[in-house]
Amino acid sequence: MDLLRDAVAYVRDDPERFRRAVETHAQLTLYALGWALLIFVPLGVLVSRSARAGPAIVSAVAALRVVPSLAILFLMEPLLGLGFRPALIALTALAGPPILINVDAGLRGVPGAVLENARGLGMTPSQSFFRVQLPLALPAIVAGIRSATVEIVASASLASFVAVRTLGNFVVQGVTTGNEAVLLVGAASITLLALLAELLLGGAERLVTPPQA
Amino acid sequence: MATRTGAAESHANGAGRAAGGSAIDYVGVSKDFGGGGRSAVSEITLSVAPGRFVVLIGPSGCGKTTLLKMTNRLYEPTAGRITIDGTEVHSLPAPALRRQIGYVIQQTGLFPHMRIGDNIAVVPRLLRWDKARVAHRVDELLDLVGLPPAEYRHRFPAQLSGGQQQRVGLARALAAEPSTLLMDEPFGALDAITRTRLQGELQRIHRRFGQTIIFVTHDIDEAVRLADEIVVMRDGLVVQHGPPLEVVTTPADAFVAELVGADDVLRRLSLLPVGSAMRPLDRANGATGAALPAGPTVTRSAALRDALGTLLESHEDHLTVVDEDARPIGTIDLETIQAVSGRAATGAEGVSPHADVLRA
Known part of the structure; x- marks a missing residue:
């Protein structure tokens, strides 16, 4: 209880400091997500259409996922230096695989009979894609976006290692100074943000899933 | 010609183009899928008069579905000509051609993310009908296939039984009043009772509107029940083409005889x-x-x-x-x-x- 009171006191002590950290954290997350969507959704569409290169690209990307987020940040540092931009690039790269893989799997998962029927009724290729294939792939695509987002929220904490003051700063500071209250402020806020993203996107996923029997 | 009553009536309707059916002609049509094997369809020549209910039957791989799908250009013929009312099917862009032809496949064909009303409205919307006309047509069709519109319009396919889904599939194919219907084993996945009921509905609709129907099945009972003419296929060729009675009573060869069970008197009856x-x-x-x-x-x-x-x-x-x-x-x-x-x-x-x- 003392710990909780101390943590609240720490936030109250300098609300501006806490607000800025939340803001930076959220901003970094949203930007990284935005860039990742812009790059990896179209890429996933392309990959899903190639019978031969597609699966190879997807497995290569999946293999890349074993590289830990922290390693990506540190690997980028000599190339890009410190600050918001390198952190953004690292997080965007991190969000890529789950989005790419799910876009590909979602689009490929639409039964051929359904697509042939769309053509048979007289849809053009683009009508068939936007009215049938994409909507049917949406649940899988949104699931990919959801796991990418949660991953970004968590990993944005690590941006404090490249001098971006996210909620991760409190964690690092708490650990290095042995101040558990500060550590709690960081850890609890990050968890709440991740849960919020999970809830919102989980809801979106249900919304785009056609009802079953 | 030993036509049955339904066909005779539809012939009468066929005089007016809007309510009747189209003439479909296949001339020397072949399809080669490459890979060096034999052709899926070999130089088939076949004339279908307006308003006829023609059933293509044969074992799997005989080319019946390939022939059907070349009619609306889901497959492109390697050789030959297909004309509908004298117009070569390639004289139109494929999507425009297909919007004029009703198409029904097995029950997987409905779009699971669209409500029943939206599924039926697909082709009218592609043809840019105005909203009121689409809504009116959807209800009219639901009535036609025996699904009360108020109850079914807003449901999703997964909330319907297999038979109901296939009724919707039929309604969707009929939406833009096509003069030709292509049906690829539409009742294949249904239980016997539902299948018989839907066959009856289809006959009723055909009798009333007189579309030309090309229907693929591997079930001889279904073929005899529905067809004005049966086309028996094997290895990409037409083995026999005639009214059901003729195919059943005078099979062209041992293959057709076996298909119709000609040796078994009760079966034939x-x-x-x-x-x-x-x-x-x-x-x-x-x-x-x-x-x-x-x-x-x-x-x-x-x-x-x-x-x-x-x-x-x-x-x-x-x-x-x-x-x-x-x-x-x-x-x-x-x-x-x-x-x-x-x-x-x-x-x-x-x-x-x-x-x-x-x-x-």
Whole structure:
């Protein structure tokens, strides 16, 4: 209880400091997500259409996922230096695989009979894609976006290692100074943000899933 | 030509283009899928008159589905010409062509993310009908296939039974009033009772609107029940083409004989309708309002096998044949049944006089 009171006191002590950290954290997350969507959704569409290169690209990307987020940040540092931009690039790269893989799997998962029927009724290729294939792939695509987002929220904490003051700063500071209250402020806020993203996107996923029997 | 009543009526409708069907002609049509194997379809020439219900039948891999899908260019022929009402199918962009042709496949065909109303509205919306017209048409079609619009319009496909889904599939294919319907084993995944019911609905719709229907199946009972003409295919070729009665009573070769179970008298009787064997009622006697005779009756669309059963059970020497409205139209007895059950069926009442002439 003392710990909780101390943590609240720490936030109250300098609300501006806490607000800025939340803001930076959220901003970094949203930007990284935005860039990742812009790059990896179209890429996933392309990959899903190639019978031969597609699966190879997807497995290569999946293999890349074993590289830990922290390693990506540190690997980028000599190339890009410190600050918001390198952190953004690292997080965007991190969000890529789950989005790419799910876009590909979602689009490929639409039964051929359904697509042939769309053509048979007289849809053009683009009508068939936007009215049938994409909507049917949406649940899988949104699931990919959801796991990418949660991953970004968590990993944005690590941006404090490249001098971006996210909620991760409190964690690092708490650990290095042995101040558990500060550590709690960081850890609890990050968890709440991740849960919020999970809830919102989980809801979106249900919304785009056609009802079953 | 030994047509059945439905086709005769649809021919009459066929005079007006809007309500009737299209003439479809295949001339030397082949399809090669590459890979060096034999052709899926080899130089098939086939004429389908407006309003005919034509069933393509044969074992899997015989080319029936390939032929069907070349009609709306889901497959492109390697050689030959396909024309609809004299217009080559390639003279239109494929999507425009397909919007004029109804297309029904097995029950996987509905779009699971669209409500029933939206599924039916797909083609009218592609054709940019205005909202009110689309909504009106959707309700009209739901009524036509026996699904109350208020109850079903807003449901999703997964919330319907297989039979209901297939009714929606049929409604969707009919949405833009096509003069041609292509159906690829539409009832293949349904249970026997539902299948029979839907076959009846399809016949009713065909009788009413007179579309030209090309229907693929591997089920001979279904083919005989529905077809004006049966086209038996094997290895990409047409083996026999004729009215159901002719295919059943005079199979062109051993392959067709096996397909229709020609050696089995009871089986053959189960394929033939009462109407094909009955002695028509004398016009003078059977005139309007004739009272129903006291004896047992049988409808003309019932199978001869059932008529035989009723006859044996009743201890009568004949049955009265009635039409769909229970009006007497003929009689049937052991002699008339025997006349078509034997292989030498020529000369029997109702049997095509040119049953031995194969038009392949």
